[in-house]
Amino acid sequence: MGNQMTEMLKGTLEGIVLAILARRSAYGYEITAWLRDRGFSDIAEGTIYALLVRVEQRGFVDVEKVPSEKGPPRKVYSINAKGRDQLAEFWRTWTVLAERIEQLHHTDNQQDQGA
Amino acid sequence: MGNQMTEMLKGTLEGIVLAILARRSAYGYEITAWLRDRGFSDIAEGTIYALLVRVEQRGFVDVEKVPSEKGPPRKVYSINAKGRDQLAEFWRTWTVLAERIEQLHHTDNQQDQGA
DNA sequence: CCTCGCTATTAAGCGTCGCTAGCTACCGGT
DNA sequence: ACCGGTAGCTAGCGACGCTTAATAGCGAGG
Structure with a gap:
């Protein structure tokens, strides 16, 4: 949806997939x-495939x-040791x-409860 | 330092600065x-300036x-209403x-305590 | 005087990431 | 023969943060 989420997924999506x-x-x-x-x-369909290619090339996963x-x-x-x-x-x-960020969130809320 | 953090800051750094x-x-x-x-x-010096230019152009802040x-x-x-x-x-x-992600973290830890 | 260092901002070019869009290919049911 | 679900691949794009260098004002030290 929002490009806000899109930008936030950068850097985290790889970790998410590895966790899965x-x-x-x-x-x-x-x-x-x-x-x-979940x-x-x-998350766009093609994104996962591109990401999987990447983690494979970096040697974080084995493929069968x-x-x-x-x-x-x-x-x-399958995730391996390096992964x-x-x-x-x-x-x-x-x-x-x-x-x-959570610390910032708290101090922010003290000033702006209407978030 | 690590490019891991660099990628994760994408999408969050703007929010961090707005919160400040x-x-x-x-x-x-x-x-x-x-x-x-904190x-x-x-975070690189130049990054903040580029980010500030961006949020100004989007009308999230007023400048003096x-x-x-x-x-x-x-x-x-100064942050304004839109910001x-x-x-x-x-x-x-x-x-x-x-x-x-926190949910994933928990289920991940259940399997891999030795992280 | 002139340079060094701190304050303060700007800009060009780079690499990475997720998204869009379109494509290939295999199979079963109509 | 065709279509929809399954399964994967790729080129090109925009957004973001980083690197590097330049500019500029000001005070302190050689």
């Missing part, structure tokens, strides 16, 4: 559907081609940023 | 120093030129995203 893959392996179409179910309905009963073969992505390191780094950065 | 201006008016150099004090030490005792005149930015609307929208988007 940390729970279980999945393929692009599946991840997109999963995100839509309320990330504003699996034939599908209904449609072209799926590319199933888990990256994910941990993502959570560290996220936590730091979220805490700082 | 919601507390009190300020000029670029001052904001940069303030951010450095732990946002990884004030002579400085030591150096060239300062451009003091407060934008800030409120920012907090809405931020809250939604932060909640979704």
